[in-house]
Amino acid sequence: MSAAGSKGAADSRGGAIVENAVGLLKAVPGISWKLVHRQERRTNLYVTKGHQTESALSGYRDTVHVTVYKRFGVQLGECSFPLISADKREMSKRVADALVICGHTQKQAYSLPERRPVPNIPLVDPEIVNAISKGMLDKKLLAIAERVKEEFAHRQGFRLNSMELFAEHGKTLIINSNGLKAFAEDTEAYLEMTITAFVGEKEQEHVPATRVRRLRDLDIKQLVDEYTKIAHDVLIAFRPNRFKGPAVLVKDALREFFAPSQYPNPIVAHCSARWKHMGISRYQPDEYITNRPIIGDKITLMSNPLVPYNVESEAFDDDGVPGQQVTLIKEGRFKDHIASKKYADYLRIKPSGPLGVIQVKPGSKSMAQLLSSKKMVYEIVAFSSFVPNDVSGDFTAEIRLGYMHDGDKKTPFKGGMLTGNIFDLMSNAYFSKEVEKMPGYIGPEAIRFENAMVSGM
Amino acid sequence: MALLDKKRVSELRSVLKGIVRLMEERVPYADALFLQITKHVINKDKTALDVDDFADSGIKLRVYDGWQFHEYGTSDLDPIELRKQAMQLAAKVQLKPGVKLGKNAKVKKVLTKNFSSRPAIDPARVSIQKKVDACERMYTVVSGADSRIINTRIVYSERIEDKIFINREKSLWQHITGCRFAIMPFVQTPQGEMRYHFESFFRPGFEATQMPEKKVKEAIDMAVRIIDAKKIRPGRYPAILAPPVTGLLAHESFGHGMEGDTMYKGRAKASQYLKKPIAGKHISIVDNPALPARNGSFFFDDEGQLTTVTNLVKDGIVNNPITDLYSATHLKVPRTGNARAESFDHKVYARMSNTYFLPGKSTVDEMLQGIEEGYYLHHGGGGMEDPKGWGVQITGVVAERISHSKLTGELFYEVGIHGFLPDILRNITHVGQKLEVEGAGACGKGHKEWVRVSEGGPHIKVMELDLS
Numbered sequence: 001m002s003a004a005g006s007k008g009a010a011d012s013r014g015g016a017i018v019e020n021a022v023g024l025l026k027a028v029p030g031i032s033w034k035l036v037h038r039q040e041r042r043t044n045l046y047v048t049k050g051h052q053t054e055s056a057l058s059g060y061r062d063t064v065h066v067t068v069y070k071r072f073g074v075q076l077g078e079c080s081f082p083l084i085s086a087d088k089r090e091m092s093k094r095v096a097d098a099l100v101i102c103g104h105t106q107k108q109a110y111s112l113p114e115r116r117p118v119p120n121i122p123l124v125d126p127e128i129v130n131a132i133s134k135g136m137l138d139k140k141l142l143a144i145a146e147r148v149k150e151e152f153a154h155r156q157g158f159r160l161n162s163m164e165l166f167a168e169h170g171k172t173l174i175i176n177s178n179g180l181k182a183f184a185e186d187t188e189a190y191l192e193m194t195i196t197a198f199v200g201e202k203e204q205e206h207v208p209a210t211r212v213r214r215l216r217d218l219d220i221k222q223l224v225d226e227y228t229k230i231a232h233d234v235l236i237a238f239r240p241n242r243f244k245g246p247a248v249l250v251k252d253a254l255r256e257f258f259a260p261s262q263y264p265n266p267i268v269a270h271c272s273a274r275w276k277h278m279g280i281s282r283y284q285p286d287e288y289i290t291n292r293p294i295i296g297d298k299i300t301l302m303s304n305p306l307v308p309y310n311v312e313s314e315a316f317d318d319d320g321v322p323g324q325q326v327t328l329i330k331e332g333r334f335k336d337h338i339a340s341k342k343y344a345d346y347l348r349i350k351p352s353g354p355l356g357v358i359q360v361k362p363g364s365k366s367m368a369q370l371l372s373s374k375k376m377v378y379e380i381v382a383f384s385s386f387v388p389n390d391v392s393g394d395f396t397a398e399i400r401l402g403y404m405h406d407g408d409k410k411t412p413f414k415g416g417m418l419t420g421n422i423f424d425l426m427s428n429a430y431f432s433k434e435v436e437k438m439p440g441y442i443g444p445e446a447i448r449f450e451n452a453m454v455s456g457m
Numbered sequence: 458m459a460l461l462d463k464k465r466v467s468e469l470r471s472v473l474k475g476i477v478r479l480m481e482e483r484v485p486y487a488d489a490l491f492l493q494i495t496k497h498v499i500n501k502d503k504t505a506l507d508v509d510d511f512a513d514s515g516i517k518l519r520v521y522d523g524w525q526f527h528e529y530g531t532s533d534l535d536p537i538e539l540r541k542q543a544m545q546l547a548a549k550v551q552l553k554p555g556v557k558l559g560k561n562a563k564v565k566k567v568l569t570k571n572f573s574s575r576p577a578i579d580p581a582r583v584s585i586q587k588k589v590d591a592c593e594r595m596y597t598v599v600s601g602a603d604s605r606i607i608n609t610r611i612v613y614s615e616r617i618e619d620k621i622f623i624n625r626e627k628s629l630w631q632h633i634t635g636c637r638f639a640i641m642p643f644v645q646t647p648q649g650e651m652r653y654h655f656e657s658f659f660r661p662g663f664e665a666t667q668m669p670e671k672k673v674k675e676a677i678d679m680a681v682r683i684i685d686a687k688k689i690r691p692g693r694y695p696a697i698l699a700p701p702v703t704g705l706l707a708h709e710s711f712g713h714g715m716e717g718d719t720m721y722k723g724r725a726k727a728s729q730y731l732k733k734p735i736a737g738k739h740i741s742i743v744d745n746p747a748l749p750a751r752n753g754s755f756f757f758d759d760e761g762q763l764t765t766v767t768n769l770v771k772d773g774i775v776n777n778p779i780t781d782l783y784s785a786t787h788l789k790v791p792r793t794g795n796a797r798a799e800s801f802d803h804k805v806y807a808r809m810s811n812t813y814f815l816p817g818k819s820t821v822d823e824m825l826q827g828i829e830e831g832y833y834l835h836h837g838g839g840g841m842e843d844p845k846g847w848g849v850q851i852t853g854v855v856a857e858r859i860s861h862s863k864l865t866g867e868l869f870y871e872v873g874i875h876g877f878l879p880d881i882l883r884n885i886t887h888v889g890q891k892l893e894v895e896g897a898g899a900c901g902k903g904h905k906e907w908v909r910v911s912e913g914g915p916h917i918k919v920m921e922l923d924l925s
Contacts, residue, residue, distance in 0.1 A: 013533050046804055049722050054783055057528040059802030061515070082512040084532075104589045107505040162722045192903070194724060196845075205724060205845040207903065242691060261904040277504050279608050280643050280651050291648055384850055385841035389871055391643070391651045394688075396873025396925055398841070398850040415848065417873050417925045419691065423650075455691035455875075455925030 012039060014062035016086040021066060022175060024091055031099065032069040032112055034176040034319065038062075042168035043137040049161065051149050056138050059168075068095060069112070070102040076109035077102030110345035112178040113321050121315055121323070122308045125187040125214035128167050141165050144218065148193065151224040158228050161194040161205065167215065174320035182322075184315035189215050191223070197231035206231035206382075206400075208252070211439050213309040230382060234401050237412040240378070240456050247378045247418060247452030248370050253399075254447060256386040258358045259312065259440030266393040266422050267301065268358065271328045273339030277346050280391065282423075283334035290332070292427035296450065297363045298332030299426060304442075305356025312440040317354035325359075326352045332426075360443030363431030370432055370448040377405040378454055380418060393422040399454065417455045425449045460581055461493060461619045466571075466630050472536045473623040476518065476543045481559025481625060483547040486521040488624035490759055492801055497580070499613040501592040503600065508585070515801030518543050522550040526783070530802035564625050572631040572756035575749075576662020580615045580636055583663045588613055591638075591666035595673075599640050602677045605684060610641040613666065616909075622761040631756045635909070636665035637897045640673065642680035652870065654680035654855075655836075659897035659911070661750045679835070679855065686870035689856060691925035695831035697824045697918050700893035702834040702854060702874075704912030707742050708812045708900065709840030710849040710878045712912075715744070715769045717784030717795075717807040725844040730775040736882035739817050742770040742914075744779050746794055746810030752897040753810035753910040757794060760805060764794030769812075770882075781807045797908045806902055814914030817888025824887045824918040825862045832856040832924060833864055834872070839898075847878040856924065876923045884922070889915030 018037050025033045040061045048054040067080040079101040081094055131137040145165055152160040167189040174182045192209040208227045212218055249257050258265055267289060275281040283289060289299075305314045305323035316322050319341045327335050337349060344351035371377055380402040388395035396419040404411045428451055431444035461469075473489040480487035496511040515532040516539060529546045531539070580588075592611045600609040618633045639657035646652065656676035658668040698706065713719065714727040746755050746764040757763050760782050768776045780788070781796035784807050797808040838853015854872040858865045894913035901907050 013535070040802075042802065044804065048718075048783075049787075053525045055526040055528055055804050057526075057530065057802070057804055059530040061530075061532050061802055063532065079508050079510075081510040084512060084514055101508045101585055104585060105506050105508050159723075161724055194722060196723065203845070209903065278502055278610075278643075279504075280653075282649055282651050291650075384843060384848065387839060387841075387852060389838070389853060391653050392871065393650070394871035396852050396871065396875075398843075398848065398873075398875055415875075417691075417850075417875050419688075419873060419925045421650075421688075453691070453925075455873075455923070 012062050013086070014039060014064050017064045017083050018173070020086050020088055021064065021083055021091055024088060024095060025066070025068070025177070028095060030071070032177045034067045034112060034174065036065045036318070037173040038170065040168055040170045041132050042166060043141060044164065044166045045138065045141040045145055047145055047163040047165070051160065058138070068098045068102065070099055071109065072103070072106050074109055075106035077105045079105060108346060110342045112176045113180055113319050113341045113351065114178050115180045116322050118182045118184060118315050119306055119322050121306050121313055123184070123186040123213055123313055123315070125189070127215050128187040128189065129169050132169050137167055140215070141167060144215065144220070147220045148224065151220055155228060157197060157199060158231065159196040159198065161196050163194070164190070164192040166190040174316065176320065180320045182316045182320040187213055188311060189213075189218060191218055193227065195227055195231045197228065197235040199235065202235065204231060204235040206234060211311045213311060217309065230401055233412040234414050237401060237414040240402070240404070240413045240416040240454060242456035243376070243378060243454040245375050245377070245452065246373055246448055246450050247380055247454065248446050248448045249380050250446045252382040253380045253386070255438045255441045256383055257447070258360065258443065260386055260388070262387055263390045264355065265358070266388055266390050267299075267426070268303070268328065268338070268355070269390040271334070271336070271338050273337035273343035273347050273349070276337060277343050286333050286335070288332050289329060289334055290423045290427045292424060294332050295428045296430045299329055299429070300327065300331055300361035301329040302327050302359040303338060303352070303356050304359050305354045307357045307442065310357045310439065312357045314354040314356060321351045321353045323353040323356060358441050358443070360431065362433045362435050362444045364433055365430050367432045367434050367446055370430060370446050371405050373405070378452065379403040379405060383418070388422055395420065395422065419453050419455055425452065460617065461632070466621060469621050470623065470628055470630070472539065473516070473621065474628065476539055477623050477625060478560070479540060480518065480520050480543050480547040484520040484550050484552070484559060485523055485556055486559050486624070487547070488519050488622065488761065490517045490801065491621040493619045495617045497615040499588055499592050501596045501611040503608050506589065506592065508589070513800055517798070517801040518546055520547055520550055522552060523556050528804065530800070532801070559625060562625060567626060567628055569628045570630075572629070574633045574635070574661045574754070576634045576660070576664065578663035580634055580663045581617065588663070595638070595640060595666070595668070598673065599642055599677055603681050605644055605681055606642045606677070607645055608643045610643070612637070612639040612641070620759070622757060622759070624761055627761045629757050629761055633755060634661050635752060636660055636663055637752070638665045638668050640668070640676055642677060644680055644684045646684055652683050654683060657897050659752045659895065682868050683855065683870050686855070686868035689869040689872045689924055693921050693923050695828045695918070695920050696922040696924065697821065697831070697833045697859070697916055699833065699835050699916060700913045701896065702837045702851065703814050703914035703917050704812070704894070704896050705837040705840050705851045706849070706881070707814050707914055708809060708910065708912040709842055709851060710847070710881070711742055711769065712744060712809045712812045713842030714844035714847055715778045716809070716844070717778040717780035717788055717790065719807070719844050720778050721784045721787050726847045727775060727778070727844070733775060734773050735770060735775050735879055736773045736885060738773045739888050740770055740773050740882060740885055741768065741815040742813070743768055743815060744795065744809050744812045748811045748894065751811045751894055751911040753812075755810065758796040759798050760796040762792055762794040762796060764810070767793045767795070779807050779809065781805050799906045799908060803906060806906060808902070808908050809900060809910055811894055811911040813892065813894050813912060814888065814917060816890055816892045816915040819887035819889055819918070821889065821916050824889070824916060825859060825864070828859045828862055831859040832869070833859055834874070849874060849876050849878050849881060873925045874922060875925065881919055881922065884920045885917050886920050887918035889917065891915055
């Protein structure tokens, strides 16, 4: 199914708002404008203790957001606001108020993007779309939930305490006064499980969450295998002593490092054209991203929003600029910005389109080489939470599960904080040659930091 | 978006009442929640000033079949469409024989109430010019204070929230305003590293822009001092937690473990401690949505429960969890006013509101006495819950070294706190006299389901705390 194009979504209340708003905005002389129309239909299933369904929720969300731009000589004022009514009188008042606010927000002028072909990235699951159109998505989710429950039925020492299973279908239309019209669809499913591993009265839990574009990408058996293994190893893990030496990030810890749940990794955040314009990016063109001499592999990092069915792929950004692959860091040196049209104009560069999947070039060492050492190596599988300071790059993150490699001996541990500065760590890092694809990240299966610090318990 | 007036509220009440009645023709229980949240945000830094408005508006219809909820959330407020959706929702329910329908329930009197927060200066009556001026003035003060500040971001954010809850026994409306004024100076270390400091001030109205001069000066001073801040040597130290960090301990480390839904799912270690001691008698922690004029305050929750204070820990004893209807019913514990949903198309969970340690008797000077080497923890960035293990993880802390019972002025940046919560609570030896509940952030369940909250407390002294 095609995910992108330039048709609209007129079959809705929002569609009526869009029609009236475009007519009204076109009639106001001397302004530019942008309109974003987003529709979402979702079904959420919540399973609680004893595998009992607590709630089944269906949702419909239809929003229209407008930005108006007004020239004041060489300056440009802008203001954005939502529209929730198709009433033309209310709409006119809203636009008039916004144009007054434009007088307060005058800044260096920039132009809106023009119409360009929207990349045709497959991001839609026909199974979700068809189930919504037939009013059957709740039943489909219930069937998946049953499969998850069955996976736990025969596993000794594990309990599925709760589960949340969501699926949604979204449509986005962006139109502007410069002739741009971009439309794209996407679907997403989310599965969160609370898994308890137990021996007698001793218990530990693991709460993994998985995001995919298609229901069929939820490989229930594989997910339950992987996550029960983590829950089990957390149960038998010991508390580490303080450690300074090589640490290898893999699996969830690696994904969280490069594509954190909340904010971009600081390595990526400093590529922002907005930050450059604000004077808070630490990067200079073609300069190394770290102040320290680089001893290990030099990182090459790209943003790619065009990866089929990846949850971080997007056809276009918030202004309608098409997605494209951009090399942000090459061989350890800063190369290019993630830039919206506004900041691209300010910096006199090309707009990049949206930030997408983080792709990192593999290294030359094997996983086995990264995990072996004359010294002890700490392998880190999952953090409790990884939220680095995006400006400074400093972080402290509690280790949910790791393995201590001491020769041939591999022992699970939990607790302790991995602490340091991301830019400093990159000065002495090695990447595996084996590659892994994850939501939001494609790249080496492991990264080894030679000078990591784990504070003990 | 137009603000709700009494006429519109009356119309909505009437429509929702009819819809609830319609659904209860077929189900044992039904309710409806309308919400309209408008946000007005001004961002100012050295490159630009931006003004953006946001809105979230919709209705959630909910029915209970005796076992589970069925819910429908929509942004489409058309009464005809709502009635159609309500009929479809009720038709989904398969009732077991003998279940009593809601229409047959006896209702003596419908509780009808209107609530409103009381801003000193109603933000809806303040012109855009005045709001922009407030941001420009603060920008000039902060950016001009020290040449080492390379940029300053000022954020004024105003939130106006209306909620109407209807079931067969209640018809409630609350109108809540909240304004936050935040300053964020950026600095650069001699090594080229960027750092920033963040300070915010919350009040129900535009008076939030009158951030006390002392607070502004302290924020500027802290921004400049963190230029030379070092990384801490990991270890176990005596520490004094300032109110923002005390609040993070109350919220992240303790509060999440006292959420009824988490407890019902067998995910909370707190279950093992209910009605048992966890700390000294000088320790009490509460969650209080009814505390006036805070970021986490409200009058009734998203299931129409009127709010009161919940004693999570009283005199060192773990007391009651915070609950929503489902968890309170299944845990057989008191219902508290903590059922909250991120929006109309999200489920409610048992969520915190304003969570804080209650004050004690000590002064900060008393706390400093006897600390040979330790740390005063000024601010925190955030934390992550671990209700099952009760592990503490608080990050982004700015610490100042204490030596021979005195603050030294030597700062440490991006410090983390970790450990086992019961150990930390048992190690609290002093609780300060002055209560401050000034937090103005958002709380997620994991990394989703965001709701506005506040947290705080007095200063507390912990004899042994793991810092890294």
